[in-house]
Amino acid sequence: MSDSNSGCGCGCGDGKGCAGAAKPSEKDVKDLKVIIGLEIHCQLNTKTKLFCGCSADFRDDAPNTHVCPICLGLPGALPKLNKQAVIYALKVAKALNLEISEVSEFSRKNYFYPDLPKGYQISQYDKPIALRGKMTVDDDEGHEKVIRITRIHLEEDPGRLVHKISRDRAGYTLVDYNRSSIPLIEIVTEPDLSSPKEARRFLNKLRATLEYLDVFDGEKEGSIRVDANISLEGHNRVECKNISSYKGVEKALTFEITRQRNLIRRGQEIVQETRHFLEGRGITTGSRSKEDENDYRYFPEPDLKPLRVKDWADKIELPELPDAKRERFMSQYKISVNHAKTLVGDIKVADFYEGILKNPAISKETELAATWVCDTLLGELYYRDMKIDAVPRECFADLVALLKDKKVTDKVAVDVLRAMLDDIHEGRKCAMPSETVEKSGLGKGSDDEFTEIIKKVVAANPQAVADYHSGKGNAINFIVGQIMKETKGRADPKSLNKLIVDYIASME
Amino acid sequence: MRYRFDAEDGNNAFITIVRDAEYKEGGVLSGIPVAVKDNISTKGIPTTCGSKILEGYVPPYDAHAVAMIKEAGAVIVGKTNMDEFGMGTTTENSAYFPTTNPCDRTCVPGGSSGGSAAAIASDMVPMALGSDTGGSIRCPAAFCGIVGLKPTYGRVSRFGLIAYSNSLEQIGPMAKNVTDVSKLMEVISKPDIYDSTAYNRPYVHTPSAQIKGKKIAVPKEYFGEGVDDKVADCVRGAISKLEEMGAEIIDCSIPSMKYALAAYYVTCTSEASSNLSRFDGVRFGPKVEMKRSWHDEYRDYRGERFGEEVQRRILLGTFALSAGYYGKYYAKAQVARSNIRNDFLRVLNEADLIAGPTMPNTAFKIGEKSSNPLEMYLADILTVPANLAGVPAISVPCGKVGGMPVGLQIIGRHFDEESVVDAAFAYEQEVN
Ligand SMILES: [Zn+2]
Numbered sequence: 001m002s003d004s005n006s007g008c009g010c011g012c013g014d015g016k017g018c019a020g021a022a023k024p025s026e027k028d029v030k031d032l033k034v035i036i037g038l039e040i041h042c043q044l045n046t047k048t049k050l051f052c053g054c055s056a057d058f059r060d061d062a063p064n065t066h067v068c069p070i071c072l073g074l075p076g077a078l079p080k081l082n083k084q085a086v087i088y089a090l091k092v093a094k095a096l097n098l099e100i101s102e103v104s105e106f107s108r109k110n111y112f113y114p115d116l117p118k119g120y121q122i123s124q125y126d127k128p129i130a131l132r133g134k135m136t137v138d139d140d141e142g143h144e145k146v147i148r149i150t151r152i153h154l155e156e157d158p159g160r161l162v163h164k165i166s167r168d169r170a171g172y173t174l175v176d177y178n179r180s181s182i183p184l185i186e187i188v189t190e191p192d193l194s195s196p197k198e199a200r201r202f203l204n205k206l207r208a209t210l211e212y213l214d215v216f217d218g219e220k221e222g223s224i225r226v227d228a229n230i231s232l233e234g235h236n237r238v239e240c241k242n243i244s245s246y247k248g249v250e251k252a253l254t255f256e257i258t259r260q261r262n263l264i265r266r267g268q269e270i271v272q273e274t275r276h277f278l279e280g281r282g283i284t285t286g287s288r289s290k291e292d293e294n295d296y297r298y299f300p301e302p303d304l305k306p307l308r309v310k311d312w313a314d315k316i317e318l319p320e321l322p323d324a325k326r327e328r329f330m331s332q333y334k335i336s337v338n339h340a341k342t343l344v345g346d347i348k349v350a351d352f353y354e355g356i357l358k359n360p361a362i363s364k365e366t367e368l369a370a371t372w373v374c375d376t377l378l379g380e381l382y383y384r385d386m387k388i389d390a391v392p393r394e395c396f397a398d399l400v401a402l403l404k405d406k407k408v409t410d411k412v413a414v415d416v417l418r419a420m421l422d423d424i425h426e427g428r429k430c431a432m433p434s435e436t437v438e439k440s441g442l443g444k445g446s447d448d449e450f451t452e453i454i455k456k457v458v459a460a461n462p463q464a465v466a467d468y469h470s471g472k473g474n475a476i477n478f479i480v481g482q483i484m485k486e487t488k489g490r491a492d493p494k495s496l497n498k499l500i501v502d503y504i505a506s507m508e
Numbered sequence: 509m510r511y512r513f514d515a516e517d518g519n520n521a522f523i524t525i526v527r528d529a530e531y532k533e534g535g536v537l538s539g540i541p542v543a544v545k546d547n548i549s550t551k552g553i554p555t556t557c558g559s560k561i562l563e564g565y566v567p568p569y570d571a572h573a574v575a576m577i578k579e580a581g582a583v584i585v586g587k588t589n590m591d592e593f594g595m596g597t598t599t600e601n602s603a604y605f606p607t608t609n610p611c612d613r614t615c616v617p618g619g620s621s622g623g624s625a626a627a628i629a630s631d632m633v634p635m636a637l638g639s640d641t642g643g644s645i646r647c648p649a650a651f652c653g654i655v656g657l658k659p660t661y662g663r664v665s666r667f668g669l670i671a672y673s674n675s676l677e678q679i680g681p682m683a684k685n686v687t688d689v690s691k692l693m694e695v696i697s698k699p700d701i702y703d704s705t706a707y708n709r710p711y712v713h714t715p716s717a718q719i720k721g722k723k724i725a726v727p728k729e730y731f732g733e734g735v736d737d738k739v740a741d742c743v744r745g746a747i748s749k750l751e752e753m754g755a756e757i758i759d760c761s762i763p764s765m766k767y768a769l770a771a772y773y774v775t776c777t778s779e780a781s782s783n784l785s786r787f788d789g790v791r792f793g794p795k796v797e798m799k800r801s802w803h804d805e806y807r808d809y810r811g812e813r814f815g816e817e818v819q820r821r822i823l824l825g826t827f828a829l830s831a832g833y834y835g836k837y838y839a840k841a842q843v844a845r846s847n848i849r850n851d852f853l854r855v856l857n858e859a860d861l862i863a864g865p866t867m868p869n870t871a872f873k874i875g876e877k878s879s880n881p882l883e884m885y886l887a888d889i890l891t892v893p894a895n896l897a898g899v900p901a902i903s904v905p906c907g908k909v910g911g912m913p914v915g916l917q918i919i920g921r922h923f924d925e926e927s928v929v930d931a932a933f934a935y936e937q938e939v940n
Contacts, residue, residue: 080701118785303703
C-alpha cells in the first residue's frame, strides 16, 4: 500500500477509512507511545573473513580480488570458522552483559539472490552465541534508561551487486564477492526504545562500545546496517529494512512515525509489513511483490560443529568501557558530566583528551582542556569533516598552554585553531600555535600598548565619548569594537572595557 | 613423471579420461592409475557430478583426498561416471550416459559410484575413489564384485567433495581387493583442518587375517522382507565361513531400521535442496546470458539443467524444511537418526562387528527400476543405516547368484575401520 493511495487496509474498499474504525482524537494520536526495536548488523574488523583465509581489508582493492573457493561458494568448498571473529563476538556479548550460550550453533538461511554465492547464508538461528543483555542510554529527557538486548549472533556477509549502465543505455549488474563472508554480528534489541533520537543515541553508544572493544570500525563504508521495527502503541508493527547510516535510522524512524500517525488519524489500520528505507529520499516504501517474502528454511549447518565457547568468553578481559571511563573522567579530572559524556562518546576523542593531558605544561588544566576539546575542537572538526586523529596532540596541547598562560584571547585561540585545521585539511604542515602567535604578533598586548591605541581611538571618536558622558553606557561598546578591530582580537574585551573607562575618566 | 593411460572404456565408466597424465614418483601409490568419482574436485580436470549444470566446470583446486593421493604418487587417469550429484543406485541417473556392469553389460553397475566400480571391475584401474552417502560405494562394489569401504563419518576430509548430503557422506576407497582398499584408505585419511567435521584420526594399518574370537552380530532386519532369498543364503554362507574361522556369531536386532529409509531420505533431500542452491549459473558451469530478472533466469536454468531425479529431491527437501513442516519431517528424521545411531552403538557394545548383505539383491537390468523411484529407494535399506549411524562399513565379494556378484557387508564401531578391514581381509584370504 502506498501513501498517496491508501485504502483503509480492512478490505472494505473505502479509500477514506471505513465505518469500522473510529477516528481517534488528535490528542490521542499525539500521545500514542512509540515502540522501537532494532536489529543491527555490524562488520567485525577481523584480519580475515569468517569462513576462509581471505583478507577482510578489501575496500581499496579491485572487485573479486579477495576471493577463494570458500567465499566464492565453489562446489566442494567447506567453511572453516575464524576464531578471531568468535572472540570478537564474545567480547561484544560480554560488554553488553549477555549470557554466553553453553552450546550455540550455525544454521543455514536459505534464499536465492545473485550476491549470495552458496544460495544460503551461514548464520545463527535458534541457538545464537549469546542471549539476554542490556545497555543503558539517555532518554530524550536526559535520564538514563535500560535497553534490553535480546540476542547476538554471528553470520557472514553476502557479496555486493554493482548496477551499471552500458553504452547502449541498457542496465546490467556485476557481482563483487570481496565482501562475501566478511564476519557480521547481528545485535537484536527488545522493543524498548521510545523515540528516533533515542534510537540514534543508542546506536552511537553501541558504536562507541564496539570501537572501545576494537572489534569494529564505524568509519568503513557499509560497516553498519540496521533494520528497525516500529509501531505505535496498540497498532501493528512495521519493519523498516535497509538503513545503512546512523542519520538514516533517525530519519527512517521519524518518517515512519509520521506516516503511521497520519494513517491512524484518518482512522486507518497500520498494515503489518516490511518496508524499505530509501536513504536518498528519506522515505520508506512498502514491498511490492510476494517474491520478496522468503521462507528461509533454516536448518543446522552440517559443515560446522556446534560451538562450545563459554570458557573462551571467561578468559576475555574487557577494556574500560564508555560508562566506566565517564565515571573515571569525572572523578579523576573533575570535569562536568556533559564534557565527560562527550569525551567518552568516541574512544578516539577520549584518547586524544588523555593524550594532551600528558603534556606537563597543561596536565593540571583538565577542565580547560575538556572545554576546548568538547566545545570548540569537535565542532571545527565536524565542520571540516575531519577526524580527531589528524590533529597533532602536541599542537593542540600547545594551544591549551597559551590559553592557560593567558597569552592569547579566546578569539585568537579559535582563529589559530582554525588556521591549524585548515593547514592539516589542505595537506600543509601545521605549525605550533605558540610559533604562529609569535610570528604574527597575535599575542595578547600589554596594557601600555593598548592604552596608546585607546588614546588614538578616543581622539578619533569624540561623539562616542560625548554619548558616553551623556549617560549612553553602550556607547563604550562602539569604542571597544573599534579597538578590537585595530588589535585584531589580541585584546581581551573585559579588561579592555575597564582600560577605556579608566582612560576616559582620567581625561576629565 | 608422465603416464600414458591406454585402457579401453568398454562400460562407459569414465566421463573424462586423462590419457596423458603426470604424477609424482616415490610415494606408496607411485605410478598407480587411480580413477576419481566425478563429484570429487580435481584441479584442472573437469568435474561435473554427472550433471549438465556443471558441464565444463574445471575446479581451481584439489579435494583434500585428491591432493593426498597425488602426493602419494597416484596418477589421476580420469573422472568416473555417477548418478547426477550421487542421487541414485544404478548410475542410470547420469546426465551423460549410463555405465554398464562389467560382469553383464545388460545390468547396471550399481550407484552412485558406478563408474568407479566398473573401472575397477573391468581392470582399467586397480583402485578408485568413490563417495558414499547412503551406500554409493558399497552398492556398486557389491554389484560389480569388488571391495568398497565407507569410512567413519569424519575420518576422511570432505573438502572438495561436492556436497549432496553433508552430514551423511564420506569419500572412500574402492579396489579389487581389501589390501588395496586399506592402502588407499591410509592415504586419504590424512588429517585436514579445512573440514571442520573431520577428526584427526588417520588410519594407519596393514590388514591382518586374524578374526578368531571376534564377536559378529547379525541383525535379523538384514535378512528381512525384500531381501532376495538367494542373496540371503549366499551371505549366510559367508557368515558361516567367518564362524568356521573362529569368529563368534550372535543374533541381534536393530528395531529402528524400519525408520531408516524415511530418516535417510528426509535428511539427504533437505541438505541437498540447500547444497544445490549454488548452481545458479552466475559463477561456474555453462555460460548463460542472463537477460531477464534473476528470478526467471535461475528458474529456467535450474529447470533445464538439473535432471529429473535431482529436481525431485530438491523439491522433497525444500518441502521438508518449509515453515510448518520442519518439525514434522526434518526434526523427526533427526530423532529417528539418533535412535538408529543408539541401536548401532548398543549392538556394537556387545559385538565387535555387524554383518549382513550389502544389497537386498544382485544388479538390476538396465532400465528395470529407473521408472519407479520409490522402488529404487527401497534398494538402499541395508546401506543407509551405516550412514545414519556414522559407522564404517565395507562390502566384500562373497559369491555369485545367477552369475552376478553378491556383497558381504561388515560394519564396525566408529573409527574402527581396522577391525572392519581385518574381517573382510580374513574372509577374502579364506575364499581365494
Ligand atoms: Zn575467501
